[in-house]
Structure formats: structure tokens, C-alpha cells
Amino acid sequence: xxxxxxxxxxxxxxxxxxxxxxxxxxxxxxxxxxxxxxxxxxxxxxxxxxxxxxxxxxxxxxxxxxxxxxxxxxxxxxxxxxxxxxxxxxxxxxxxxxxxxxxxxxxxxxxxxxxxxxxxxxxxxxxxxxxxxxxxxxxxxxxxxxxxxxxxxxxxxxxxxxxxxxxxxxxxxxxxxxxxxxxxxxxxxxxxxxxxxxxxxxxxxxxxxxxxxxxxxxxxxxxxxxxxxxxxxxxxxxxxxxxxxxxxxxxxxxxxxxxxxxxxxxxxxxxxxxxxxxxxx
Amino acid sequence: xxxxxxxxxxxxxxxxxxxxxxxxxxxxxxxxxxxxxxxxxxxxxxxxxxxxxxxxxxxxxxxxxxxxxxxxxxxxxxxxxxxxxxxxxxxxxxxxxxxxxxxxxxxxxxxxxxxxxxxxxxxxxxxxxxxxxxxxxxxxxxxxxxxxxxxxxxxxxxxxxxxxxxxxxxxxxxxxxxxxxxxxxxxxxxxxxxxxxxxxxxxxxxxxxxxxxxxxxxxxxxxxxxxxxxxxxxxxxxxxxxxxxxxxxxxxxxxxxxxxxxxxxxxxxxxxxxxxxxxxxxxxxxxxxxxxxxxxxxxxxxxxxxxxxxxxxxxxxxxxxxxxxxxxxxxxxxxxxxxxxxxxxxxxxxxxxxxxxxxxxxxxxxxxxxxxxxxxxxxxxxx
Numbered sequence: 245x246x247x248x249x250x251x252x253x254x255x256x257x258x259x260x261x262x263x264x265x266x267x268x269x270x271x272x273x274x275x276x277x278x279x280x281x282x283x284x285x286x287x288x289x290x291x292x293x294x295x296x297x298x299x300x301x302x303x304x305x306x307x308x309x310x311x312x313x314x315x316x317x318x319x320x321x322x323x324x325x326x327x328x329x330x331x332x333x334x335x336x337x338x339x340x341x342x343x344x345x346x347x348x349x350x351x352x353x354x355x356x357x358x359x360x361x362x363x364x365x366x367x368x369x370x371x372x373x374x375x376x377x378x379x380x381x382x383x384x385x386x387x388x389x390x391x392x393x394x395x396x397x398x399x400x401x402x403x404x405x406x407x408x409x410x411x412x413x414x415x416x417x418x419x420x421x422x423x424x425x426x427x428x429x430x431x432x433x434x435x436x437x438x439x440x441x442x443x444x445x446x447x448x449x450x451x452x453x454x455x456x457x458x459x460x461x462x463x464x465x466x467x468x469x470x471x472x473x474x475x476x477x478x479x480x481x482x483x484x485x486x487x488x489x490x491x492x493x494x495x496x497x498x499x500x501x502x503x504x505x506x507x508x509x510x511x512x513x514x515x516x517x518x519x520x521x522x523x524x525x
Numbered sequence: 526x527x528x529x530x531x532x533x534x535x536x537x538x539x540x541x542x543x544x545x546x547x548x549x550x551x552x553x554x555x556x557x558x559x560x561x562x563x564x565x566x567x568x569x570x571x572x573x574x575x576x577x578x579x580x581x582x583x584x585x586x587x588x589x590x591x592x593x594x595x596x597x598x599x600x601x602x603x604x605x606x607x608x609x610x611x612x613x614x615x616x617x618x619x620x621x622x623x624x625x626x627x628x629x630x631x632x633x634x635x636x637x638x639x640x641x642x643x644x645x646x647x648x649x650x651x652x653x654x655x656x657x658x659x660x661x662x663x664x665x666x667x668x669x670x671x672x673x674x675x676x677x678x679x680x681x682x683x684x685x686x687x688x689x690x691x692x693x694x695x696x697x698x699x700x701x702x703x704x705x706x707x708x709x710x711x712x713x714x715x716x717x718x719x720x721x722x723x724x725x726x727x728x729x730x731x732x733x734x735x736x737x738x739x740x741x742x743x744x745x746x747x748x749x750x751x752x753x754x755x756x757x758x759x760x761x762x763x764x765x766x767x768x769x770x771x772x773x774x775x776x777x778x779x780x781x782x783x784x785x786x787x788x789x790x791x792x793x794x795x796x797x798x799x800x801x802x803x804x805x806x807x808x809x810x811x812x813x814x815x816x817x818x819x820x821x822x823x824x825x826x827x828x829x830x831x832x833x834x835x836x837x838x839x840x841x842x843x844x845x846x847x848x849x850x851x852x853x854x855x856x857x858x859x860x861x862x863x864x865x866x867x868x869x870x871x872x873x874x875x876x877x878x879x880x881x882x883x884x885x886x887x888x889x890x891x892x893x894x895x896x897x898x899x900x901x902x903x904x905x906x907x908x
Contacts, residue, residue: 267852267855268852270855271851271852271855274855275851316645319627319628319645322626322627322628322629325626327625327626327629327851327854327855327858330623330624330625330626353622354622354627354630356623
């Protein structure tokens with residue numbers, strides 16, 4: 245509380261004007277810096293036990309794949325966004341489990357999601373039906389994932405959908421992991437394969453259809469679970485680097501044999517529970 | 526006797542009665558004693574008519590009223606419908622969320638619109654540890670900043686002093702409506718206007734009566750405030766602390782070279798000294814860093830409230846809304862960093878353990894004696 249006669253505030257001093265101008269200059273400087281320093285990168289966010297991957301492209305373009313298990317994601321994302329940018333150009337939901345979906349609800353609340361890709365498969369949960377309501381209100385352009393779909397930036401293909409093989413809208417699954425959206429990111433010639441929570445059923449379908457090629461970085465499926473990342477997949481994909489998005493859990497993720505299989509093919513392993521956010525530039 | 530004196534006596538008595546009820550509960554013997562005392566003093570008053578008996582009569586009478594008020598008070602717990610004004614607040618807050626990054630928009634919404642639920646627990650703890658949590662609510666401080674800005678604006682565009690005062694009051698009232706009239710903001714508005722009025726009279730130190738009378742009206746409307754609402758207790762006591770001890774702390778910090786740092790140090794120490802037992806009783810912690818942290822955090826309120834007012838007026842115009850909010854982003858980002866920095870210092874807040882009610886019974890009489898001592902030595906006068 246400033247005890248001074250209000251009348252004295254009339255004389256706006258030179259110092260005050262200079263201070264305001266300096267402050268505004270700093271603000272503009274930060275905005276320009278944040279705008280021009282953007283480089284293509286993929287951030288595997290440390291969201292605890294769950295998945296959330298952010299792809300950043302120059303020109304304030306952001307692609308978010310899954311939202312992790314909690315609403316902490318919003319504050320986490322803001323570290324990677326310019327302060328003036330509240331748009332997410334594209335969000336992808338791989339499958340409707342809580343550790344991928346829950347954070348996405350708060351992302352939709354805090355950010356303006358312009359485009360959205362999902363499988364549209366049926367899944368019984370309160371969170372999922374709540375999310376569908378949020379999605380309807382948001383007004384994003386919604387696409388149903390299908391193998392072969394390509395997202396381009398400029399004329400450059402950036403993201404390719406590898407699975408599901410057909411449109412799954414309204415279909416039910418015994419294991420919803422069968423409906424997982426698998427995608428491949430092309431970052432200036434480097435290929436990143438994002439497996440989501442795919443199980444071996446999806447993997448064998450991908451290898452059988454020759455959808456998977458030699459890649460550079462593998463986002464290991466299902467947090468390194470023993471039900472994913474088969475030796476057959478690794479043999480074809482041959483990643484140089486592998487990222488495991490995992491936190492404290494009671495499921496035994498990541499499985500020891502997955503880790504050793506990865507080491508056997510010479511892949512360097514990066515775990516979000518060990519090093520926090522994994523940034524690939 | 527002057528009317529303000531009579532009101533002050535009634536206010537004291539009333540609050541004493543409310544306090545008495547919460548301490549001992551409803552019992553017939555107290556009622557009986559009070560009525561007996563009342564009639565005894567009443568009889569003397571009729572026959573004698575001196576100032577002292579009228580004084581006692583008023584005080585016993587108001588204690589009784591306070592006692593009965595809380596005894597018969599039934600809080601309305603029914604969930605009220607969202608009023609039009611509450612909706613206006615949520616429209617504004619959604620607009621903020623659209624423009625500012627999530628962490629900063631949460632702090633902005635707390636400071637300007639008094640909605641602190643979006644702030645993460647970690648950050649709340651940091652604000653608590655640094656004794657700066659009061660900025661995350663609409664307090665008398667925020668309101669008096671708004672009032673002063675409006676008053677200066679009024680003077681700047683050529684209004685008479687009296688007119689610009691009423692202009693500021695009108696602005697504060699409409700701002701409180703804008704944020705949905707939560708009771709805490711209404712109380713803050715009353716406190717803020719009193720402070721503005723007192724400041725204009727240029728004798729802040731003597732204006733404790735309106736504060737006590739305002740406290741009386743607030744407790745008369747909802748007597749549970751006095752005993753159960755920590756926010757009310759803290760802001761009420763802080764204002765009284767500033768009125769009674771600001772001069773003394775100003776002398777203590779005479780050596781501080783920068784005027785605004787000196788003012789803020791003495792204000793925050795003055796507020797601290799009267800609110801300390803409430804903090805210890807409820808939370809068991811004392812923020813040691815508070816006076817220093819407040820030097821950095823409190824000045825932020827002025828530009829934020831200014832930009833917040835501008836935003837509230839122009840929220841419907843996207844470009845203007847951004848122009849008002851983007852500067853807030855940088856200010857708040859730096860503020861949050863500062864709070865986190867101070868909050869992370871290990872000795873920032875000290876655990877002293879929760880105390881019993883006895884603390885109040887010991888502390889406030891001692892504080893009163895201390896104030897008396899300062900008065901006698903003339904140490905309360907401003908330097």
C-alpha cells in the first residue's frame with residue numbers, strides 16, 4: 245500500500261515513462277527471441293507414468309501427441325510455447341486410456357486446439373465420454389486416423405499415420421490397445437516412430453505390411469511393457485535411440501527383456517523417469 | 526457524546542459479545558448476568574446520567590446483542606445459483622485463459638478476480654512460505670490501489686477532489702460487481718474505500734474508528750466471520766496494525782535508503798505484528814522472509830491492477846485484450862520466479878507449532894501495553 249497523496253501521481257515523471265518503455269522493449273525483445281529461436285524438435289515430456297509428446301516446428305507450430313495422466317501438462321507445455329501462442333495446431337490421441345487422455349482434457353481447456361486426430365474407437369469410461377463432450381465444444385477440425393494419412397507442413401510431409409489400417413469410428417475392442425494410433429515423424433530426414441501403447445498384435449500387423457522401415461528414434465510402445473517391442477519389430481526398425489516415457493508404476497514398466505533387447509541392437513535408451521523431458525533436436 | 530464514539534463503543538461491545546459466545550457457547554446464566562447488569566446500569570443512568578454510566582450501559586447492551594446475534598444466527602448453506610455477476614467474472618477469466626499461458630493466467634485471475642483455485646499447490650505453498658499469499662486474493666490492498674488509481678485519473682482529467690473521490694468509489698463498486706460480489710471482495714471494497722478516505726483526510730493514524738465500525742457491520746451481517754473466517758480476521762487485523770504501528774515501524778526502518786522499500790517494510794511489519802497470533806494459531810508457521818519478499822511482490826500489484834482494469838474494460842476487443850495482458854505475462858513470470866526463489870530458502874518460514882487460545886489472551890494485552898508505551902514516548906508519530 246503506497247501512502248502518498250494521489251494528487252502527486254498526476255505528474256507522470258520522465259522516469260516512469262522511461263521505465264515503461266524499457267519494460268515494453270524487453271517484452272517485444274522476448275517475443276521476437278521466442279519467435280526466431282524456434283527450431284524443429286520433438287520433446288518427450290516427463291509426465292510421470294503416461295505419455296505426452298510435443299513436436300515443435302518453426303513458425304509457432306505445435307503438435308501434441310497424448311496429454312499424459314494429469315492436468316500438470318498445461319503448465320509443462322507453457323515452458324515450450326512462446327508466451328503469445330495459445331494455439332496447438334494439431335493434437336493426436338493414440339488411445340483413450342487415462343494416462344494418455346486425462347491431461348488432454350486440461351490442454352483443451354487451456355489451449356486452442358485447431359485440429360485433432362483420433363481413432364474414434366469405442367471405449368467405456370466416464371473420462372472418455374467427458375472428453376468427447378469437451379472435444380465437441382472446442383470446435384477443432386476432427387480427423388479419423390487411417391494408415392497412409394499424411395500431415396504436411398508447407399510442402400514437407402511431417403507426420404505419417406501407420407496404424408490403424410482402417411477407420412475405427414464406433415468400433416469396440418476387447419483390448420483398446422489394438423486401436424492405437426501409430427505414427428512416424430519426419431524431422432528433416434530423421435525418422436521417429438511413435439508406438440503409443442501398441443501391443444504385439446499391432447506390431448506384427450505393421451511389420452507384416454512393411455509399414456515400418458529403418459528409423460532413427462523409437463518411442464518404445466506401452467512404456468516399455470513386456471507385451472510390446474518385439475524383437476521382430478526391432479529387427480526391422482533398428483532404432484539408434486529409444487525413448488521410454490515412464491514413471492513410478494506397479495506394472496513393472498519398463499520390462500527387463502525389453503531393455504536388454506534394445507541394448508542388444510545397440511540402441512541408446514533415454515527414460516523420462518531418469519532424465520526428465522527428453523528433447524530430440 | 527459524538528455519534529462516531531457511540532458507534533465505536535457499540536462495535537466493540539458487539540464483537541466482544543460474539544467472541545464471548547464462541548468462547549463459552551450459549552448459556553442462560555450469562556444472559557441472566559448481562560440482563561441484570563444492563564438493568565442495574567440502566568437504573569443508575571436514569572437517576573445519574575453521567576457519561577461513564579451511559580458508556581457502561583452501551584457496552585453491556587451491545588455485548589448482549591452480540592451474544593444473542595451469534596446464538597440465533599443460522600448460516601444459509603443452500604447453494605446459490607450462479608448470479609449474472611459471477612458469470613461476468615467467469616467470462617473474463619476464460620478470456621484470460623485464452624490469452625495468457627496457464628500458470629500466469631492462474632495468478633492473474635487470483636490477483637485481479639480473486640479466483641485462486643487454478644493455482645498449483647506448489648505455488649500456493651511458495652506464496653504461503655514467503656508471507657505473500659495475501660496478493661492472491663481481492664484484499665483491501667488491491668482495492669485501495671484501484672481506488673487510488675481511479676482517484677488520480679479523476680484528478681488528472683480535471684475533476685474536483687471530492688468528485689474524483691466519488692468517482693473512485695463508483696469505480697470500486699462496479700469492479701466488485703464485475704468480479705461477482707463475493708463477500709470477501711465486498712468487505713475488501715469497504716476497507717479499501719475507508720483507507721482511501723482516511724488517506725485523503727491525511728491522518729491515517731487517527732482513523733481506526735471507521736475500520737472498527739466497518740468490522741462491526743460486517744460481523745453484524747455474518748457473526749461467524751469474527752471467529753471462523755481467517756481471511757476476515759487477517760485483513761481486519763492487518764488494517765488495524767497498519768493504523769496503529771505504521772509510524773513506529775517507519776522510525777525503525779528510517780535507515781533504509783529507498784522510500785518505497787522503507788514504506789513497504791514498515792507496512793508489512795505493522796501488519797505482521799497484529800496478525801501473528803492468528804497465523805500461529807491456525808497454521809503454526811511464521812514467515813521470516815515476509816517483509817523482504819513483500820518488497821518485491823507488493824509493488825507488482827499496481828501495474829497488474831492497472832492492466833487488469835484495462836483488460837476488464839476492453840476484454841471484448843481481442844487486440845486490446847492482448848495488449849493489456851501480454852505485459853502481465855512478463856511481470857507475473859518474474860514475480861512467480863521471485864516468490865519461488867524466496868520460498869525455496871530453507872529458513873524462509875519457521876515451524877513453531879500450533880498454539881492454543883491462550884496465545885491471544887497473552888499476546889494482545891501485551892501488544893496493547895506496547896502500543897501504550899509507544900504512545901507515551903511519542904514513538905508512534907510519523908518521522
